[in-house]
Amino acid sequence: xxxxxxxxxxxxxxxxxxxxxxxxxxxxxxxxxxxxxxxxxxxxxxxxxxxxxxxxxxxxxxxxxxxxxxxxxxxxxxxxxxxxxxxxxxxxxxxxxxxxxxxxxxxxxxxxxxxxxxxxxxxxxxxxxxxxxxxxxxxxxxxxxxxxxxxxxxxxxxxxxxxxxxxxxxxxxxxxxxxxxxxxxxxxxxxxxxxxxxxxxxxxxxxxxxxxxxxxxxxxxxxxxxxxxxxxxxxxxxxxxxxxxxxxxxxxxxxxxxxxxxxxxxxxxxxxxxxxxxxxxxxxxxxxxxxxxxxxxxxxxxxxxxxxxxxxxxxxxxxxxxxxxxxxxxxxxxxxxxxxxxxxxxxxxxxxxxxxxxxxxxxxxxxxxxxxxxxxxxxxxxxxxxxxx
Numbered sequence: 001x002x003x004x005x006x007x008x009x010x011x012x013x014x015x016x017x018x019x020x021x022x023x024x025x026x027x028x029x030x031x032x033x034x035x036x037x038x039x040x041x042x043x044x045x046x047x048x049x050x051x052x053x054x055x056x057x058x059x060x061x062x063x064x065x066x067x068x069x070x071x072x073x074x075x076x077x078x079x080x081x082x083x084x085x086x087x088x089x090x091x092x093x094x095x096x097x098x099x100x101x102x103x104x105x106x107x108x109x110x111x112x113x114x115x116x117x118x119x120x121x122x123x124x125x126x127x128x129x130x131x132x133x134x135x136x137x138x139x140x141x142x143x144x145x146x147x148x149x150x151x152x153x154x155x156x157x158x159x160x161x162x163x164x165x166x167x168x169x170x171x172x173x174x175x176x177x178x179x180x181x182x183x184x185x186x187x188x189x190x191x192x193x194x195x196x197x198x199x200x201x202x203x204x205x206x207x208x209x210x211x212x213x214x215x216x217x218x219x220x221x222x223x224x225x226x227x228x229x230x231x232x233x234x235x236x237x238x239x240x241x242x243x244x245x246x247x248x249x250x251x252x253x254x255x256x257x258x259x260x261x262x263x264x265x266x267x268x269x270x271x272x273x274x275x276x277x278x279x280x281x282x283x284x285x286x287x288x289x290x291x292x293x294x295x296x297x298x299x300x301x302x303x304x305x306x307x308x309x310x311x312x313x314x315x316x317x318x319x320x321x322x323x324x325x326x327x328x329x330x331x332x333x334x335x336x337x338x339x340x341x342x343x344x345x346x347x348x349x350x351x352x353x354x355x356x357x358x359x360x361x362x363x364x365x366x367x368x369x370x371x372x373x374x375x376x377x378x379x380x381x382x383x384x385x386x387x388x389x
Contacts, residue, residue: 024232027161027198027221028053028062028129031069034159034221037125038071044115044123046077046108046147050131050236051161062129062161063101073103074122077147079130080109080139081239109139113183114146117154126151126158131238132197134167135252136176137184137345144197145186148204152214160220162198162384164232166248169388170194171379172319173252175371176347185347190368190375191319192252194228195383202382220384227386240294247272249315253323256351259342262327263289263305267298275323276307281330285309321361328355 027033028051043066051062066073076083076098083098083105096105106119120126128147130140144160151158173191187200187209195203198220205215226232233245242248251272254264262280265271267289274287283306289298308323328337338352346352354364380387 023225024164024230025054025224026129026163027223028065028163030221030224031065034127034161034219035069037157037159037219038066038127040072041124042072042074042122044075044077044120044126045073046079046126046128046130046143048079048081048083048130050163050234050238051129052236062127063098063103066127067101073101075119076103076105077108077115078105079143082107082109108143108146113143115150120150120154120156123156126156127161128158128197128201129161129163130197131163131234131236132165133238133242133248133251134165134192134194135255136173136187136189136191136193136347137255138251139183141197141200142183142186144201145204145209148201148216148218149210149214152210152216155217157217157219158201160198160201160218162196162220162223164223164226164230165194165196165228166232166234166245167192167252168194168196168228169231170317171372171376172368173372174346174348174351174368175375177349180343180347180349182344184344188375190372191256191347193375193379194388195379196223196226196385198222199379199382199384202384203379206382207378222384228383228388229386241266241271243269243271244273246311246315250310250313253315253320254310256321256324256342256345257327259339259345260324260327260337261331261333261339262307263287263298263300265289266295267292267301270309270311271295273311274307274309275327276305277327277331277333278303278305279331279333280306280327281332282306282308321355321364325355325361 045063047062053060053065063073094110095107098105132140171190171192171194175190176185176188178188201218205218237243254272257264257275262275262277265274268287286304286306288304289300342352343349
């Protein structure tokens with residue numbers, strides 16, 4: 001079922017076998033813990049290309065595994081990038097049919113981002129199994145939130161098959177001001193929240209973040225032998241523009257440049273590992289964005305961009321502002337360096353002002369302390385795994 005288009009440095013089979021040997025197994029592997037909840041039920045599954053189960057004899061997609069075990073899967077819900085994970089960033093995805101199983105694939109990154117009541121009429125229980133990267137603006141968290149809301153509204157239980165967070169070993173960044181709530185940030189959490197999606201689901205319920213006092217009937221199936229002191233390397237790229245571990249680690253910091261004049265490598269093969277612009281002052285490194293599978297209309301398409309190559313940089317365990325601040329200082333453009341929607345990603349109206357005013361990175365980080373302290377205190381109530389501190 002899966003077109004394994006995106007692999008990390010190791011081959012998929014070797015990586016997943018190594019994961020199995022270390023006994024760090026995602027929730028999907030523990031069928032015995034959720035099998036009874038699926039018995040004689042019609043099941044809807046939210047999944048993508050990385051929703052995989054490792055077995056001694058092979059690696060199998062969750063949907064295929066469930067069908068093989070006589071689970072009555074009636075439909076699939078596909079998130080951003082699609083059920084197979086090959087749609088370019090931001091592409092509006094239409095409903096489809098899975099060619100292998102014949103199951104309907106309902107897009108929840110198209111006309112609606114939340115399953116509608118009529119789409120849930122023939123469903124008794126929902127399963128969620130998506131690989132997240134631990135940044136507030138990565139949309140799988142918003143997909144989870146809206147799925148929990150839909151499940152609660154329609155009286156359906158939700159099983160979250162948890163997966164490790166590759167950026168789950170720290171917490172950092174400004175906490176979202178809800179006046180900037182959007183699909184790339186729906187919750188009052190920092191940019192890097194340091195939680196798995198299973199833990200986030202518990203927090204959504206526990207903090208009463210669903211509207212109208214709704215509570216989701218939630219069952220989280222844990223990852224074996226994972227804790228937040230582990231920096232996990234994912235065996236399969238979670239989306240087209242995060243092709244390797246370095247991109248995943250840099251993503252929380254570089255994504256803030258998405259809403260500036262800078263390119264962060266969309267339209268190249270080294271996305272989220274570089275940044276640049278035709279008017280960047282230093283010209284020792286250059287790249288030219290062109291349409292590719294990950295980006296149909298990349299920023300600065302066909303233009304030579306000068307900038308910085310971060311492929312060999314050791315990434316710190318924090319949200320790093322040095323690259324955004326460097327780009328602002330060394331890129332001389334007519335008009336505003338920042339786009340009007342910058343606050344949607346940063347989650348606050350202060351970060352742009354602080355950088356424009358010339359504040360140091362330390363001073364900016366000091367302004368986050370109170371919000372981070374409050375969030376961390378709440379976060380500890382919902383952790384399923386040993387914390388990093």
